[in-house]
Amino acid sequence: MQAFEYASPTTLHEAVGALGSNWGDADVLAGGTDEISLMKEYVHTPKRVVSIRRVKELHGIRQSAHGLRIGANVTVDELMNNQAARAYPALMQAARGIASPQIRNMGTVVGDLCQRPRCWYFRHGYGLLAMKDGKSLVPDGENKYHAIFGGGPAYFVSASSFGPALIALNAELTISSPSGNRTVPVEKFFVIPKDEQTREVDLKPNEIVTEIVIPHAAGVKSATYEVRQKEALDWPLAAAAVALTMDGNNVKSARIVLGHVAPTPWVATQAAEQLAGKSIDEGAAEAAGQAAVSGATPLSQNGYKVQLAKVAVKRALLAAVRA
Numbered sequence: 001m002q003a004f005e006y007a008s009p010t011t012l013h014e015a016v017g018a019l020g021s022n023w024g025d026a027d028v029l030a031g032g033t034d035e036i037s038l039m040k041e042y043v044h045t046p047k048r049v050v051s052i053r054r055v056k057e058l059h060g061i062r063q064s065a066h067g068l069r070i071g072a073n074v075t076v077d078e079l080m081n082n083q084a085a086r087a088y089p090a091l092m093q094a095a096r097g098i099a100s101p102q103i104r105n106m107g108t109v110v111g112d113l114c115q116r117p118r119c120w121y122f123r124h125g126y127g128l129l130a131m132k133d134g135k136s137l138v139p140d141g142e143n144k145y146h147a148i149f150g151g152g153p154a155y156f157v158s159a160s161s162f163g164p165a166l167i168a169l170n171a172e173l174t175i176s177s178p179s180g181n182r183t184v185p186v187e188k189f190f191v192i193p194k195d196e197q198t199r200e201v202d203l204k205p206n207e208i209v210t211e212i213v214i215p216h217a218a219g220v221k222s223a224t225y226e227v228r229q230k231e232a233l234d235w236p237l238a239a240a241a242v243a244l245t246m247d248g249n250n251v252k253s254a255r256i257v258l259g260h261v262a263p264t265p266w267v268a269t270q271a272a273e274q275l276a277g278k279s280i281d282e283g284a285a286e287a288a289g290q291a292a293v294s295g296a297t298p299l300s301q302n303g304y305k306v307q308l309a310k311v312a313v314k315r316a317l318l319a320a321v322r323a
Contacts, residue, residue: 090222
C-alpha cells in the first residue's frame, strides 16, 4: 500500500482537526475491516490515516432521553452483547447476519454504515459509476449482484447490514466536524451519486460520524430478514427490515426498508402504507412484499433479486409480529 502518516488522537477535537478538507487528505480508521482492504487495493490512497480507537467519548452504548446511543467505536460484538440493544430485534438480527467472529470483534456498527461499495467495478478502479469511455460497464457486463432499483447511473448496492434496520427504526446520526455537530436521519445519510465527485453517503472529508441514536422501541415490533447464498461470511443477496407500530393486532404505522438491492437502503413507502389498519397474516405480508418490488427494474443477470426481495419483506413482517 502507499505510504501514509498515522495519527492516533485521544479526543474528538484532535480527531476532526487531523482530517483534511479534501478526500484523499485523510481517512478515518475505526475497526479497519474495510479501510485496510481499500488501501491494499489502492482504491483509497490517503495521505494520513486517523485512528479514533483511543477517543474514549466514542466508545460505549448508553440509554438517554432520546433513545439508545451507540458510539462510533462500538463493535458488532459489543452491540450483540448489550442488553439494552436487544430491545431492537431488527438490529440484533442484522448483527447476527455478520457471520465472521473476526469482523464482529473488530468491525464497528458506524463503520458498517460508512463502508464503501463492494461492487467489483468500483474495487477494480472504475469508480462508483463504473464508467469507461463515457458509458457504464454494468448494464452490459457482469451485474448479477447489482441494483434492481434506482435506474442508474449508479448500479452498485449499499453494502450496509445495519442501514435498513436503522432506517426502519427512524435512527439518526450525529456527525462532528471542526465547525460543530449536525444531526442526519440515517435515511438521508445514504445518497445515490450522480457523478464521480459525489460520495454514496452524506459525509464531508473533515467529518466523523460520532454516534447513532435510535428512538425508544416501546410499542414497536421489528425484524430483519436476509437472503444469503451461504451461511459463512458473505453479503446478502437481498434483505428487508421492518418496524411496526401496532394498535392491538392491527398495524398503526409501518416502515419497510429493502437492503442490497439499490445504491441506498430502499424505503418501500407504498408497501408500508398499505398495511395501515390491517393485521399481518400470510396474505397481507405477501401483498406487502409484492408492493415493495413493484418498481424494480432488474438488469440482464439479476432478475432473481426481485423474488428474493419480495420474500424477504414477507418473512420479515411475519417474524416481527410473531416474535
